[in-house]
Amino acid sequence: MLSFLSRQYAKNYFVITGFLVCFSLGDSALSHAEPAEKNMPNVTYSNPYFKGNKEEKNAQIKRLTSLFGVECDFCHNEDLTVFTDEGKKSKEMMKASVALGVECDYCHVDRKRYKENEQQARKMFELCEIMGTECSFCHAGKGKLTPKGETSKTAFVTRNWATEGTKRCLECHIEKKLFALNFYGWQVLNALKGLKGM
Numbered sequence: 001m002l003s004f005l006s007r008q009y010a011k012n013y014f015v016i017t018g019f020l021v022c023f024s025l026g027d028s029a030l031s032h033a034e035p036a037e038k039n040m041p042n043v044t045y046s047n048p049y050f051k052g053n054k055e056e057k058n059a060q061i062k063r064l065t066s067l068f069g070v071e072c073d074f075c076h077n078e079d080l081t082v083f084t085d086e087g088k089k090s091k092e093m094m095k096a097s098v099a100l101g102v103e104c105d106y107c108h109v110d111r112k113r114y115k116e117n118e119q120q121a122r123k124m125f126e127l128c129e130i131m132g133t134e135c136s137f138c139h140a141g142k143g144k145l146t147p148k149g150e151t152s153k154t155a156f157v158t159r160n161w162a163t164e165g166t167k168r169c170l171e172c173h174i175e176k177k178l179f180a181l182n183f184y185g186w187q188v189l190n191a192l193k194g195l196k197g198m
């Protein structure tokens with residue numbers, strides 16, 4: 001009974017502090033209630049991963065923190081001046097998520113496990129590494145491809161990318177140069193133009 005009461009009390013306490021924090025930002029008399037907020041006066045949520053109003057952005061942070069089952073310091077210190085390796089990786093991951101128009105749980109089940117698109121995603125990260133591209137080179141939001149993405153879609157099929165991987169692309173494209181053509185690539189292009197009578 002006693003522990004039930006104290007749990008109720010703790011619950012109410014959190015609800016009430018939550019309210020106070022929400023409606024009294026900048027009120028220093030109450031700021032002791034949430035030191036994490038107090039030490040982040042310059043929060044701008046400049047990363048385009050964060051969407052909506054302040055509550056929605058905070059909800060996004062809560063979602064990714066609970067998805068990975070970690071504390072904030074798994075990725076960064078309180079005033080966001082120091083990022084761990086996972087934090088730096090997460091910045092890259094946020095870029096990828098924005099390009100795909102998704103959140104972390106599109107690929108992550110938790111800290112260790114992934115969804116069934118894991119292999120596809122890994123190959124995409126590898127392709128970007130080899131070609132020097134970002135996901136936004138080809139992805140323009142949920143279910144949408146850029147014109148270059150459309151070109152790749154054809155190339156993936158004709159060059160058996162699924163089984164042979166990105167190395168095949170280097171027959172005609174220069175490594176780390178955003179799919180610029182190499183000498184052989186230009187020959188192929190000129191031959192194509194010749195075929196089309198251009």
Ligand code: HEC
Pocket residue numbers: 036040042043044045046047061062064065068070071072073074075076080086087088090091094
């Ligand atoms: C899995 C890694 C990860 C976890 C866990 C995490 N964060 Fe972050 N957080 C980031 C990344 C990455 C950014 C974007 C930083 C950037 O783009 O400069 C960020 C940005 C923020 C921002 C916005 C800062 C700004 O002004 O742009 C706030 C506030 C924040 N985090 C608070 C928290 C809090 C509070 C927790 C714990 C409840 C938390 N984060 C947990 C990775 C994480």
Ligand code: HEC
Pocket residue numbers: 049064086087089090093094096097100102103104105106107108114118121122125
């Ligand atoms: C398109 C799929 C995809 C999305 C979306 C995605 N991830 Fe990842 N993530 C991966 C894959 C695949 C790996 C493993 C390969 C690697 O480490 O590069 C990974 C690895 C990581 C790692 C390193 C794990 C470790 O133990 O080394 C972190 C941290 C991470 N992701 C955070 C995030 C966060 C935070 C988000 C959302 C902002 C996110 N990811 C969104 C696919 C994704």
Ligand code: HEC
Pocket residue numbers: 096100117120121124125127128133134135136137138139143145148149150152153156
């Ligand atoms: C060179 C172009 C290109 C780049 C760069 C690229 N992708 Fe893709 N991606 C594609 C194409 C084309 C498809 C297939 C779309 C289809 O079949 O409709 C695809 C499909 C996917 C899929 C499966 C379909 C989906 O939307 O869930 C994932 C996941 C994905 N890409 C993740 C990424 C990530 C993460 C990055 C950045 C690390 C990335 N891609 C970079 C071209 C690219």
Ligand code: HEC
Pocket residue numbers: 148149151152155156159161165166168169170171172173178179180181185186188189
């Ligand atoms: C046999 C040569 C050849 C191979 C192999 C090849 N490509 Fe290409 N690719 C070309 C040529 C030629 C062009 C330019 C003409 C065009 O846009 O159709 C091109 C254009 C592109 C473009 C557009 C670049 C831009 O800046 O507009 C993308 C993206 C691309 N290829 C992706 C790929 C991918 C991904 C692979 C590997 C799966 C691949 N290509 C393999 C010959 C090749």
